[in-house]
Amino acid sequence: MKAAVISSPGNVGVETVDDPAPDPSGVVVKVAACGLCGTDLHILRGEFAPTLPIVPGHEFAGEIVAVGGRVRGLAVGDQVAVDPSLYCHECHYCRLGRNNLCERWAAIGVTVPGGAAEYAAAPAANCVKLPSHVRAQDAALIEPLSCAVRGYDILRSRLAGHVLIYGSGTMGLMMLELAKRTGAATVDVVDLNEERLATARSLGCSAAAISADEVERPRGWDVVIDATGNAEAIQDGLGRVGKGGTFLQFGVADYAARAVIEPYRIYNQEITITGSMAVLHSYERAAELFAGGLLDPEVFISDRLPLADYAAALDRFRAGRGRKIQVVP
Ligand SMILES: [Zn+2]
């Protein structure tokens, strides 16, 4: 089959590789579409993935074409979305139920071959069957959505909060949709890119601006979410949290990024600074929300490129153009 292969840092191409075979408890999925995200760029830079070469792609869905002998409840022909998380289920954190902090954390498309390929193998336990009205190519959005749902689990957000989101790319916009659903009084979005702000406005944010200075919110915000990973945005956002409020680090920052905190204000104003990492018991719920129409795929997926153009798709993503960019085998 054809697959994108990151062979060494900075080198990516589409090659012919062996077809995957299902484990006894696994399936093989014919990939309908695979989304790209910042993790793929980290892998291309030689970070994150412990060993190269790797077939990237952790945001995918498709049709089951083979099942292992011990699989129950899934059959050839089923349309499924795939949770890429691979937990050891044995370490300290897995035993605490905090599997996304697994000491042997692994994922399809990060540590084992992923979905930027014609076919991908996955444990049956990671597959969520799609209802007939959901197109598998759109369902590749469920994985990033499941990360956003995990972020909201961390926030335990209350009704009528004022929410500020940094970044109106795919993840920021997903956070916007969840904020609306969870009863925010207002949801404001900050982004330096006017075109992206226009999309946030079309999705019904309260205000969209290039700086939070332009938004009138004298008490600050109850919830500030960074969905950029950008150190300047993070620093700005930390200062916007109102009394009793929470800052959520959701974007993936560079390892070397630093921000200054104000310990006195954290104490005196009971401010919470927290983070959320990937998926934790949130994939199934993201699939439910997606089937219920939480996201308009035509808004969220801006580019569908052939798998053969994987490198160009990554370039387009890196340039910050569009929203979710997918490759279609
Ligand atoms: Zn991702």
Ligand SMILES: [Zn+2]
């Ligand atoms: Zn573990």
